[in-house]
Amino acid sequence: MLLRIEKFCDLNERRLMDIYSESNFENTDYFFPDEENKELAVQKVETGFLDFLKNEFFSQNEAAYWIFEENGVWYSALRTCKVLNGSYYLEALETRPDSRKKGYASLLLLSVLDVLKKDGPFRICDCVSKKNPASLKVHEKCGFQIVSEKGYDYLQNEEDDHDFGLEYRYSAE
Numbered sequence: 001m002l003l004r005i006e007k008f009c010d011l012n013e014r015r016l017m018d019i020y021s022e023s024n025f026e027n028t029d030y031f032f033p034d035e036e037n038k039e040l041a042v043q044k045v046e047t048g049f050l051d052f053l054k055n056e057f058f059s060q061n062e063a064a065y066w067i068f069e070e071n072g073v074w075y076s077a078l079r080t081c082k083v084l085n086g087s088y089y090l091e092a093l094e095t096r097p098d099s100r101k102k103g104y105a106s107l108l109l110l111s112v113l114d115v116l117k118k119d120g121p122f123r124i125c126d127c128v129s130k131k132n133p134a135s136l137k138v139h140e141k142c143g144f145q146i147v148s149e150k151g152y153d154y155l156q157n158e159e160d161d162h163d164f165g166l167e168y169r170y171s172a173e
Contacts, residue, residue: 077092
């Protein structure tokens with residue numbers, strides 16, 4: 001089932017952090033390189049992540065967290081918001097580490113696109129790490145195309161050489 005969450009208070013924080021557990025662990029070296037206790041470092045990353053969502057992300061225009069849920073388990077997530085010229089910016093597509101390679105990310109992404117199509121033509125921009133061929137494959141399978149050798153983060157207003165810029169267009173024809 002597809003869940004669309006538009007307010008921080010409607011998020012199940014633990015279920016969401018379970019989806020991002022691997023990334024949160026990897027981010028400990030970036031955000032807290034001096035913290036030797038990895039459990040504590042993960043807790044700090046999670047707290048920072050949730051603070052970002054509460055204080056920044058959900059204040060964006062038409063911000064939404066999209067979750068693929070089945071039998072009470074959250075398997076895959078992504079977030080969108082409206083940016084320049086009414087386009088959407090998509091970020092943070094991820095699947096629980098214990099549920100990867102089962103099609104959840106594609107199912108989630110295609111379901112979100114189907115919901116957005118009901119409102120007519122749109123464009124979605126996204127960034128995917130050049131070191132993440134699995135995510136790139138999922139995006140391309142769902143109709144995204146690489147449009148730039150540099151990704152552009154619309155929330156931070158910055159380019160990144162480590163990412164591809166991707167785009168999906170729906171013309172309603």
